[in-house]
Structure formats: structure tokens, C-alpha cells
Amino acid sequence: MSAIMVQSRVKLAVVLALVAALAGLVLFLIHRHLIRPLEMMDEALSALRAGAPVKPFAPAAMREIGAVEGAIGQLREVMHENEKARQQLIFPATTDDLTGMFNRRHCMALAEEEVKRAQRYDRPVCVTMADLDFFKQVNDRYGHAVGDLVLTSISELLTKTLRQSDCACRYGGEKLAFLLSETSLVEAHRLAERLRHRVAKNPLQLSDGVCLPITLSRGLAGRQPRIADDVPQASR
Template identity: 40%
Template sequence: MMSIALAFAGGRQKPELMLWSTSFAFHGLAYVLYSLRGEVSDFISIVGANILISSIFAILAEGFFYFLKRTAPRVLIWSPVVFIATSFSFLLDHLALRIIIGCAVFALQGLLLLYFVAKNNHLIVGRGKYIFAASAFIESCILVSRAVILSQGYSISTLTVADPLNTITYLCSIVCLILLVISLFLMTWERDEYALLQSELGLKAAVAMAEQQHQELEVTLKTANDGIYIIDENGLLIDANDAFLQMHQFDKTVIGQLHVQDWDTQLEDRLLHSYAQRVRDGEQKMIFETVHRCRDGQCLSVEVSANALVRGGQQVVYCAARDISDRKQLETQLLAQAHFDYLTGLNNRRYFVELSESELLRAKRYQKNLSLLMLDIDDFKHINDTYGHKAGDIVLMQLAFICRNILREIDIIGRLGGEEFAVVLPETSADYAVEVAERLREAVALASISVNDNTSLQITVSIGVTSLADCHDNIDALLLSADKALYLAKGAGKNQVFSA
């Protein structure tokens, strides 16, 4: 009945109770085999019954470790069972010795249960473990006492005889058995109660934390200077602070109506889901730059910091947008200063060389033509000395303007310094480069440049032309060849095109 009660209480949700139920079923089966002495073979009624008795302790230990969710030391647990099976097979005709050995081994198994409880005491909550340990200890004491009495010469003809020692042993064992069942039920119940309590405490802590986060979020939404907005996993705007609405010239009615792609010009569906997934999976927030569109069509460069939150039981993405338009404008200005000539807007020498080197490598890789022009304004010093440096600046800017009009978009134009300019002509042969240089020279010569209200100037340029050859390892080699041709043009009377 106790075995059935444990099995009914255990079911599939508590496998340890099912193991313990099995051990008590073995207990009952062992007594059945004892009572069949003389009706069945001695091997079954003696060896089989004692194996079952020893297995009771082993299965109790297995259930105990299953209860703790720990790996059981099976060699230690099942060795006594093997010993009982082996020794009793050879001692069928020695009753007293069998009883002494059995009592000693069973007592040792009881003490082993006591040891397991003591060692894992910190893992078990409640009072059930104490009853479990006490019942195992009492049973071990009874068995040791029985073994000692028998070893002193006390004689028992059979286990089923109405003997005072048998009676006391069995009655005490039954009491221990009842205590053991109570302890098993109590340990299981106390464990479940403790788990439920911990779950309730964890739930309360989570609710408190969620409420605190919600309050902090509301405060942040109201007081933050950055534009804060909250979107769901599909990108729908579900909340925003006043700073965000003012930044984008929105009003409160857009909440719940706008999708993030209505104001973020660079966030595609694929990218949105990628951001949302990365924010959910990562412990750290994401920071990225994008462009937001205001209600009037104006675009703002913003830096967005995104993080995942649970709000009202819903997974959302919390974003803080900071206007970085001024910073981006400054970056653009610094980039222009690093790459372009401040006066003419052409590539400066460093950036011209960088772009030209890339074009030179491409031409060599694909065996394409490439030519280079070097221009120099004739008598530029005379212009500065006669009309002033302001007039000289106007002349430089006008020459840059003419170059842009005459040359292709793919051509690389640079001001190398002073009145010296250079042009790289991709996929251009030597003959065609000379034609281009002549057109450019003529256009400059025909242009009338107004340097002030009363004065217009006409200028000329000398141009050196060179084309890519095997001897040209880098752009500096090409510039050197073009410079030699330019020197020849100057020496031939200026306003000339020479090639090298």
C-alpha cells in the first residue's frame, strides 16, 4: 500500500518517488519469498529475497540522487547487492552466518544512506531529510544489534518462526519503513514548496524591476534632450518624447501611426529586422548613424543608440536619436580641406596623387592607356605683380573652371601648387592626349578673364604631355616626364603643347 501511495503521488512528474515506490515493492516481494520457504527452491527464497532486501537500499539511494539531480555513485551503491548475491549463493546451508552477513551488509547500506544525506545536507531544504536520516540510522542500529546478538550464540531456527528477536526486528523495521515513507513525502513536498516560494520571489522581483524600469523610462522620455522613440518589432512608433517630436516637426497624433521608415531614409526592411534581431540577441546597445527626414522634407544626420526592452510584456526597441548635422558638416569641411584646394576646388596635390596612383594601377592591371597633362600659366608672376594677388586668384579659379568644362568627369584634375596644374586622362592614348591638350590651350587663350570692373585679362598656358610606358612605375615618374615636356614648351616660346 505504501508503494502504491508513493507511485500514485509520483507519477511522471516526480521520477524519484517512482524509484522509491519500486524499493518498497521489492520490500513486499522479499517477504513473499520468505513466506514461500519450502514451497519454492532455497535459492529463490533465500538468495532472491536477500537480493531484493539489499536492492531496497540501493534503489532508495538512486532515488535520493535523482531527487538531488546529481549523478549517483552506482559502483558504491550496487556493490553490496552483488556481494549479497555472491555470498548467499555459497551459504545456503549456514543460516546463522547468512543472517550475520546480511544484517552487517544491510546496516552498512543504511549508514551509506545516512552518509549521502549528511554530505548533501546543503542541497536539501526542510525537515524531511532529518526523518530520512533518522530512519536509516535506526534501521542500521537494529540490524547491527541483531548481528551482534546472533554472533554471541543466540540461535534462530528460521526467519519465519515466532521468535522475540525476529518480532522486535520486524516491528522496528516496520516503524522505520513508515518513517521513511513520511520523510520521502515530506522531502518532496518541501522541495516543491521551496521552488514555488523562490518562483514567487523571483516573479515579485521581476515585477518590481519592470515597474522601476517603466518609471525610469517615463522620466527619461520626459526629461531627455535627445529625441527618444520606441518602436515595436515591426518598426511601428509606439511612443516618443517631446524632443523627438520637435526635432522632426511631428505632433502626438503620429504615435501609433508612423513606421520607422517614414522618417528614417536609410533603414530598409531587411536592415530593420537585422537591427532588431541584433539588439534582442546582444547584451550591449547598438549605435549607428543614419539620416532622418522631418515633416517639411528637411533631412537630419543623426546618431541612434538602440537597446532592447520589455514594455508591458511586449519586446520593443528603445532608441535615442541625437542630431549630429553640425558634426557631419564639420566632417565634410575637414574632408574637403584634406582633399581639395581651398581656392579652385580642385583636388590638392596629395589627393590628386592618391587618386592618380589608383588609376595608374588599374591601367596597368587591365593594360589600358593612360596619359597625363601638366599645365603652367605663362607669366603668372607678372599678373600678380601688376594686378595684385586677388587678380591672380581670379585667374587660377577661371583656369579651374575652363578645365572642368573642357575635360571629362572621369579625368582627374589637380592643382599641384602655385600656378601649376596636372590632369590624368584615363584610357587616353598619347595622340588623343595631345588633341585634348590643344583644345584646352586654345580655350584658355580665347577666354577673357575679368579681374575687376575695368580690367580683363587674357592668359595662356604651356602644357606638357606624357603617356604611360613601361618605365613609369608610379605617378611621380609620369609627373617627371610631363614636367620635362612642359619645360620644353616653356623654352619654345610658351603657349605651346609638347609631349615626352
């Protein structure tokens, strides 16, 4: 009787072990082929909502999961193409074709938003306007192609000089504008002088050997926090 009981216990233990192994295998397969793909889909959808890149899915074993992953992949491609199309529409609407700087309309919109933000939080903001000196004479003497070359070279020089937070635009013709957020009048004056000196120190070398000096005149105005109301609101 005791031997039979021992054999029964052994058989029961073996059966329980087999059941546990089978249950573990089933859970592993469910996690690998169902739960994990669903988690990856959720991560992909969250990334799409945030505009972040989505990693491609590994091939799924289940047909239904694969179909859903394929649909998400198609959605990712459609959103990517839509974003490219949106950027292609935004760029010409906000950018000057010749210089690559922002155009007047976009600069005015940015300035309006920045002034509102500065007023709301009582923060400083400055605007600098600059004119290229004797630009009409350059066009009349050397032609508009050289005038365009002057503008493009100035744009490249200013882009390297300005801070990343500054906004530069071609306001019209030879007129340029710079939106300087979180900048006091003293800091804006220092930056404007640095721009003016750098432009003056970099004359344009023409193909025929002519060295064309370039200078600009500038003015600035700004909004200062209320605690600095005694600071002059404009400088030339």
C-alpha cells in the same frame, strides 16, 4: 435527433468561424505591430550599412518596438553627423582653398592608385601638366588679388571643359595637373589642346576695363596598353 445534430453542426461551424476570425485578427495584429516593424528595422539597418538614406518610422503601438525604432533613429542621426564631420575634415585635406580643385597631395595619391590599376589591368592612363604663362608678371603688375582671380576663373573654365571622369588639381602656384584615366595619348592630346584653346579664347575682364589675356603651356605623358607599345609615351 437529426435536428439536434444540425444545431450542433451549426454551432460548431459558428465556433470554427469565430476561431478562424480571431486567429486571423491575431495574425494581422502580430504582422502589423511586430513583424512589419521588425522588417522596417532590418531595412533601415541595411540602408545604414550601405550609407543610404533611411525613411523615418511611423509611430509604433508597442512600447518596446518604439524604443528600438527610437534607438535606430538616434543611430541614424549620429551616423549622419559623423559623415558630415568626416566630409568637413576630408574637404580641406584634399582641396585647394582658392580654386576648389584637388590639391597636390590628393592628386598624387589618386595618380598612384590609378597607375597601379592601369598596370594591373593593362589599361591606358595619361597625365597632363600645365603652366599659366607669364603668371609672375600678372602678379607683379596687377597684384596678387588679380592673380587669384585668374586662378579661380581658370578653375571654373577647366571644370566645365573636363570630363566627369577626369581629375584636375592645382599642383602648386600656377601649375595645374590633370589625371585622365582610360585615355590614350591621342585622346589626351586632343583634350589638352581643347583646354588650351578654350583658355586662350576667354580673357579675363578686370573691373577697370582691362582685358587680360590668359594662355597656358602644357605637356603630357601616359601609359599605354602593351598592345600599343609602338605609340610614343610622351608628347609636348
